[in-house]
Amino acid sequence: MPMGELVVLALFLFIWPRVRSSESGSGCQRLGEFAPQVLELDGDVILGGLFPLHYIALEPDHAFTDHVLHRRCSGFDLRAFRWFMTMVFAIEEINRNPSLLPGVKLGYRILDSCDHVHTSLQSMFSLINGSSSTQREGSASSNPHCLSRAPVPAVIGLASSTPTRAVAHTLGPFEIPLISYFATCTCLTDKRVYPSFLRTVPSDVFQVRALVQLMVHFDWRWVGTMGTEDDYSRYGIQAFTEQLKEWGGCVAFHCTIPKVPTLAQISAIADALEASTARVVVVFATEGQLMGLLSEVARRNLTGWQWVASEAWVTARVLTAPEFQHVLAGTLGFSFRGANISGLAEFLLRVRPSPNSGSVFSNLFWEEQFNCRLPYGDGERLERPLCTGLEDLEQVESSYTSVYPVRVSYNVYKGVYAIGHALHLLLQCTPMGQQSDQRGCNNDSQFTSEQLLRHLRKVNFTNQFGEKVYFDHNGEPVPLYDIINWQRNVRGGIRFQRVGAYDGSAPPGQQLVMDKNLMEWTGGQNQVPVSLCSSPCPPGTRQSPRPSQPLCCMDCLPCAEGEFTNTSGATECIKCPLYYWSNNERVACVAGIEEFLSFQEIMGIILVTLSLLGVAAASAVSIIFFLFRATPIVKANNSELSFLLLLSLKLCFLCSLVFVGRPSLWACQVRQVAFGISFVLCISCILVKTIVVLLAFHANIPGATSLKRFGPPQQRAFIVACTAGQAVLCIAWLALAPPYLYKNTSYQDGRIVLECKDVWPLGFYMVLGYIGLLSSVCFVLAFLGRKLPDTFNEAKLITFSMLIFFAVWISFIPAYNSSPGKYTVAVEIFAILASAFGLLLCIFIPKCYIILLRPELNTKKGMTGKASK
Numbered sequence: 001m002p003m004g005e006l007v008v009l010a011l012f013l014f015i016w017p018r019v020r021s022s023e024s025g026s027g028c029q030r031l032g033e034f035a036p037q038v039l040e041l042d043g044d045v046i047l048g049g050l051f052p053l054h055y056i057a058l059e060p061d062h063a064f065t066d067h068v069l070h071r072r073c074s075g076f077d078l079r080a081f082r083w084f085m086t087m088v089f090a091i092e093e094i095n096r097n098p099s100l101l102p103g104v105k106l107g108y109r110i111l112d113s114c115d116h117v118h119t120s121l122q123s124m125f126s127l128i129n130g131s132s133s134t135q136r137e138g139s140a141s142s143n144p145h146c147l148s149r150a151p152v153p154a155v156i157g158l159a160s161s162t163p164t165r166a167v168a169h170t171l172g173p174f175e176i177p178l179i180s181y182f183a184t185c186t187c188l189t190d191k192r193v194y195p196s197f198l199r200t201v202p203s204d205v206f207q208v209r210a211l212v213q214l215m216v217h218f219d220w221r222w223v224g225t226m227g228t229e230d231d232y233s234r235y236g237i238q239a240f241t242e243q244l245k246e247w248g249g250c251v252a253f254h255c256t257i258p259k260v261p262t263l264a265q266i267s268a269i270a271d272a273l274e275a276s277t278a279r280v281v282v283v284f285a286t287e288g289q290l291m292g293l294l295s296e297v298a299r300r301n302l303t304g305w306q307w308v309a310s311e312a313w314v315t316a317r318v319l320t321a322p323e324f325q326h327v328l329a330g331t332l333g334f335s336f337r338g339a340n341i342s343g344l345a346e347f348l349l350r351v352r353p354s355p356n357s358g359s360v361f362s363n364l365f366w367e368e369q370f371n372c373r374l375p376y377g378d379g380e381r382l383e384r385p386l387c388t389g390l391e392d393l394e395q396v397e398s399s400y401t402s403v404y405p406v407r408v409s410y411n412v413y414k415g416v417y418a419i420g421h422a423l424h425l426l427l428q429c430t431p432m433g434q435q436s437d438q439r440g441c442n443n444d445s446q447f448t449s450e451q452l453l454r455h456l457r458k459v460n461f462t463n464q465f466g467e468k469v470y471f472d473h474n475g476e477p478v479p480l481y482d483i484i485n486w487q488r489n490v491r492g493g494i495r496f497q498r499v500g501a502y503d504g505s506a507p508p509g510q511q512l513v514m515d516k517n518l519m520e521w522t523g524g525q526n527q528v529p530v531s532l533c534s535s536p537c538p539p540g541t542r543q544s545p546r547p548s549q550p551l552c553c554m555d556c557l558p559c560a561e562g563e564f565t566n567t568s569g570a571t572e573c574i575k576c577p578l579y580y581w582s583n584n585e586r587v588a589c590v591a592g593i594e595e596f597l598s599f600q601e602i603m604g605i606i607l608v609t610l611s612l613l614g615v616a617a618a619s620a621v622s623i624i625f626f627l628f629r630a631t632p633i634v635k636a637n638n639s640e641l642s643f644l645l646l647l648s649l650k651l652c653f654l655c656s657l658v659f660v661g662r663p664s665l666w667a668c669q670v671r672q673v674a675f676g677i678s679f680v681l682c683i684s685c686i687l688v689k690t691i692v693v694l695l696a697f698h699a700n701i702p703g704a705t706s707l708k709r710f711g712p713p714q715q716r717a718f719i720v721a722c723t724a725g726q727a728v729l730c731i732a733w734l735a736l737a738p739p740y741l742y743k744n745t746s747y748q749d750g751r752i753v754l755e756c757k758d759v760w761p762l763g764f765y766m767v768l769g770y771i772g773l774l775s776s777v778c779f780v781l782a783f784l785g786r787k788l789p790d791t792f793n794e795a796k797l798i799t800f801s802m803l804i805f806f807a808v809w810i811s812f813i814p815a816y817n818s819s820p821g822k823y824t825v826a827v828e829i830f831a832i833l834a835s836a837f838g839l840l841l842c843i844f845i846p847k848c849y850i851i852l853l854r855p856e857l858n859t860k861k862g863m864t865g866k867a868s869k
Contacts, residue, residue, distance in 0.1 A: 038126070039088070043107025047091065047419060048127035050157030050167070051084040052115035053077060055288040056260075073114035075288060079316065079399035079408075080159065082348065083181065084110060086409040087156055089347045090416035101424050104441045109151075113158050115288075120163035121170065127152045128176060153449045154179065154456075156415050159408075160286070161185030161232035168197040175450040179418065181411035184311065185231045186239060189474050196453055198475035200411040200418065201336055204232070206479035206504040207311060208239040210334050211282060212247060213502075213512045214308070214483075221249040221552050222533040224278040226269070226285065226293075228257045233284040236310065240282065248571075250533065250552035252278035257285060261292055270296045273305065280531040282308045287316035294319065298327050306522045306529045309333030314484050315407055317399035320494035329494065330522035331486040334502060338405030338482065339465045341413060345403045407482075414469050414477075421469075422455040479504030487520045536569035540586035543571050559586040561749040579743055581750035592745065592752040597660050597822040597829075604660050607829045614653035614836055621844045622646045628851050631858045640712065641689050644719070645843070648682035652836040656829045668739040668756035673730040675832060676767040680726035682839065683771060684719040686798060687778040691718075693794045694785045726770055733763035744821070753821040768809070775805055801842035808835045 054073030091106045111123035128151075154177040158164045164183035171178050172195045180188075180199040188194055189203055215223060223244065227233025233256075241251050253276045255269040270293065273281065283290065290313060307328055313319060314333030403409070423429075427441040460470040471477065483500035500514035521529055537543045537556035542565060546553045559565055563573035564582040576582055576589035583590050598604050625634050625642055634642065655674040658667055695710055742757035758764055779802035785795035812831040819827045850857045 037112055039110045041107045043105040045104065045423060046107040046109055046152050048152035048155040049087050049108060049110035050113040050120060050123055050155060051110065052080045052159045053084060053112040055115045057114035057116035057119050073112065073119065077288065082400045083409050083412050085348055086344065086412045087416055089344055090413045094420045100420055101429055101441060104427065113163055115160050115163065117163050117166045120158055120167050124167045124170065127155060153452050154419050156181065156412060158183060160230060161188065162230040164188065165231060168194040172196045175453050177449065177453045177456050179415040181415050182408050185235050187231060187235050191474060198456060198471050200414040200477050202479035202504065203476055204236045205239065207334055208236060208243055210481055210502040210512065211240055212243045215244060215249055216247055217512060217514065218528050220280045220531045222252050222278045222531045223249060224252050224276055224281040225254045226257060226281060226283045228285050228289045229259055236284040250550040252276050257289055257293055266292050266296045269293055270300060270302065274302055277533065278531050279304065279529050280306045280308060284310045285312060287313045287319050290319065294324050294327060298323050303327060303523060307331040311335050315496055317402050325494060329486055329488055330520050333484055334481040335484045336407040336411060337480045338407040339410045340405045341410065344406065348401065348403065417463060418456060418459050418469060421459050421461050422452055426451055426455045483514060485519050538568055539566050541565065542573045543569060564589055579752055592750055594754055595751045595822055596662050596754040597825045599661055603826055607826065608657065608660055610833050611653050611656045614833060615650050618646050618650045618653065618840055621848060624848050624851060631851065633847055633850055633858045638689065638692055641685055641715065645682060645685035648678060648685055649836055649840050651678040652682055652832060656832045659825050659829050663741050663754045663756055665741055668741055669734055672764060672767060676726050676730055676771065677723060679771050680774060681723050683774040683778060684722035687774055688715045688718055690778050690781045690795065690798050694781060722774060729767060729770060737763060747820045775802055778802055797843050797846060801839050804838035804842060805835050808838065
């Protein structure tokens with residue numbers, strides 16, 4: 001029933017008796033034909049109790065204008081009957097305790113809630129209105145104040161969350177405490193809606209956290225869920241689903257079990273279970289709600305699923321029947337902390353059937369346990385001897401007699417003792433004196449439920465089991481759970497083995513404690529079941545969600561180059577640090593391979609060899625010129641300039657060696673300077689030679705004195721001036737924006753190209769442009785003197801060498817800019833060597849040819865073309 005209808009029903013049942021009472025002038029009157037089965041004991045303070053002794057109740061088929069007819073519930077719950085009797089046991093134990101509530105006798109009035117909203121509300125009104133089974137319709141209540149001075153100041157109950165919400169919502173405005181022993185719904189934490197609600201059982205919020213931590217612990221990411229239509233399942237599964245998604249898990253399927261399912265509905269749920277690939281199923285339900293589904297699952301022999309139980313059924317003995325063992329063996333779940341309550345077992349075994357109608361609940365128990373036909377207080381005689389030979393409960397194993405340890409019953413026990421301690425404080429109890437007629441409590445003083453509620457919130461004591469009992473500001477206890485594993489015993493049954501614990505008050509990371517060595521998995525396996533939509537992606541790959549499927553269903557994609565993963569199931573690849581690269585498997589980062597033009601590689605060897613060959617060739621020419629320095633061809637070419645030019649060519653060849661090998665800061669700053677100055681020195685010498693040739697031709701013209709004005713001193717000064725200009729330019733470049741060593745990773749994956757980075761590229765092009773300027777002037781002058789009348793025309797050789805020089809360096813610029821990595825350096829070395837060889841061969845090889853092979857031309861007449869042919 002929706003909450004709105006419950007409120008209307010509650011107001012109707014509360015207000016209508018007041019109206020009737022005011023009209024008649026008498027006390028409260030009970031309307032309707034509700035005659036609940038009740039177990040009562042008179043006392044100074046009467047505690048109410050609501051327990052689901054039956055779990056099947058028919059829905060009322062009436063309108064609000066009709067009287068509510070009471071219908072007998074069915075499906076007697078032996079486990080709930082133990083909770084019922086535990087409350088009786090706890091009250092009798094307190095009454096015998098001389099130090100707790102001395103002189104005060106606690107009584108009780110306990111009714112059956114049938115685990116149903118309507119029945120729970122009817123029973124609750126019977127408690128707070130003082131109604132009992134002895135009252136009849138229309139009779140006035142003995143308490144004229146009806147609600148404000150209710151005969152029951154506190155209620156122990158209920159089990160299910162939905163009936164508890166209805167009862168707690170109704171009792172809240174009147175501040176009548178309701179202490180639940182089994183209602184775990186998180187919704188009941190809201191004190192604005194349920195101000196008088198407390199519980200001795202942890203809220204589902206802690207159980208959900210524990211369940212999610214269990215999923216994380218065993219890496220169960222693909223999970224099915226099952227629940228019923230009540231608030232306990234609805235809120236629990238919703239919270240579990242949300243927290244599971246935050247961790248990265250997914251719910252593979254969810255099935256809702258109707259309260260009274262049909263065979264078709266049960267079959268559909270079993271079909272969904274069988275079709276799912278999830279191997280772990282989390283179930284929020286009670287044992288009574290699961291019986292039909294588990295019967296179908298067992299009939300089909302659907303095994304291999306790891307069942308994870310909520311606290312509602314994890315210790316339900318009824319589900320350990322032989323027909324369910326092959327399905328549920330290995331079940332894992334969280335249960336409340338249990339205790340071995342001394343004397344409880346003996347107390348429970350003393351329950352006997354009786355024809356007395358006041359013992360109707362014990363009669364129901366014996367009828368369920370032994371199929372005894374017993375009367376229900378109508379004077380009927382027994383038709384056969386009273387359960388002959390079947391009255392020894394010690395020989396019977398059932399949910400009722402299983403008390404080592406008790407868990408939900410222990411919560412009932414703590415709830416009764418919490419009320420006892422609150423009353424002890426409220427009534428200002430002191431230890432009893434020596435005389436039996438002395439009373440330790442001021443039990444004559446009146447108190448209200450509101451006062452009891454305030455003292456309940458202050459309760460803080462340690463019971464005989466060493467557990468501290470208190471309620472926080474939300475009326476919640478300390479969240480403590482035992483982790484229970486269903487294991488087969490030597491007798492072929494199921495035992496509940498404690499394999500771990502959960503403490504919600506512990507620091508994060510220390511809340512869940514488990515011993516895997518004690519665990520038994522579904523099907524008797526020793527290995528943890530695997531429940532995944534897709535297997536974890538191996539190292540070196542990352543998980544990518546499949547389109548239109550849950551997030552837990554993944555495809556494995558290899559990591560990109562430069563990224564890695566070294567764990568399974570990674571969702572993102574990790575980028576390698578700078579100068580590191582992923583290996584071929586993409587599982588680790590390795591240092592990038594440094595790449596540069598090395599002396600050991602073939603290209604480096606070839607370029608170094610050519611460089612040394614050029615030095616050797618220039619040296620050989622220098623030797624030839626030195627040996628033949630007195631010959632006309634050497635003298636005519638200004639031997640001083642020739643030797644200086646040969647020296648500059650050697651420097652050009654040698655400067656290329658600075659470009660080979662592992663770069664360093666000094667090498668980066670020296671190489672371009674050496675290249676620029678060497679070539680400017682070389683081009684300056686050639687330019688001076690060109691000028692000298694032109695001036696020598698004009699010197700043969702009468703009256704020309706230009707050659708005398710450009711003698712050796714002027715020539716040297718000109719060379720120095722030209723070279724000094726390049727030197728100043730290089731020094732300024734190094735001072736303002738010097739090149740530096742740069743590790744370039746952009747050319748090729750996994751490779752680090754060591755190169756000299758120009759902060760100011762314009763500086764290099766200015767150095768290169770200065771060389772081009774001098775060579776252009778030299779080319780123009782040589783071209784103008786190409787038709788001089790001498791047989792050996794120096795200007796022609798210079799013109800040709802300049803053409804080669806231009807061809808090399810013009811092609812160098814695009815090749816230099818487009819070459820990657822170490823090939824950039826190789827292109828520049830090649831340009832240096834090619835231009836140097838071009839100058840050496842074009843200018844000096846013809847002279848060496850004449851000197852060595854045509855000595856007849858190495859005469860003054862041969863030089864002028866006047867020798868006889």
